[in-house]
């Protein structure tokens with residue numbers, strides 16, 4: 446069976462989870478049991494668990510993410526979400542230090558928080574991430590809610606940070622959708638910049654089939670532009686995108702099998718040191 450790593454998963458098992466509406470659209474129960482069962486069915490050996498947004502402006506506390514990962518029996522590994530206040534940065538670093546063996550990355554919710562990638566509040570986080578060789582994931586592109594701030598979530602806002610910190614591993618979530626070409630340039634230009642292909646498909650609106658074709662074409666073209674698939678990482682963004690649809694997208698890419706393998710697990714295993 447093909448080995449797969451899902452580098453972008455959400456879960457809370459709480460009623461005030463703001464991703465429940467995506468779970469409903471996708472017909473998902475959005476529970477740990479369902480998630481682990483589905484991973485098993487599709488041959489997904491590991492997943493990285495990220496805090497989902499809650500109703501209001503907050504996201505699930507990071508200690509709850511650690512607890513869920515513990516309950517998963519090693520199948521899920523935690524990514525610590527960092528909010529742009531000195532207090533939150535300090536707490537995130539403390540938690541990462543206390544759970545050093547488990548924590549695989551940090552995440553910054555660009556577009557949802559009032560900060561840019563280069564806000565000085567994150568300097569301590571970037572220093573720590575660099576020294577511990579922990580990647581930082583950034584939400585980029587379209588936001589799940591209409592109130593999101595696209596000026597802060599545009600992928601080109603990461604160019605300056607990548608220039609300044611060549612030792613920091615930067616991962617652009619959702620391939621900057623719809624700015625695929627900007628992300629193609631960023632992963633081509635910067636040795637330390639990667640992109641995940643999670644959360645690109647949700648529900649079925651008009652032209653759903655054409656849209657998936659368009660996505661596969663855009664991502665394939667980014668791979669041609671970058672000259673390879675070393676910088677592209679598979680993720681679902683469960684419950685936003687169903688496992689079947691996320692894997693179908695990879696299947697549709699017009700690339701060689703060795704590149705599909707890099708996307709499905711080799712790159713993630715290397716970058717997150719799994």
Ligand SMILES: [Zn+2]
Pocket residue numbers: 453455495644682
């Ligand atoms: Zn996500």
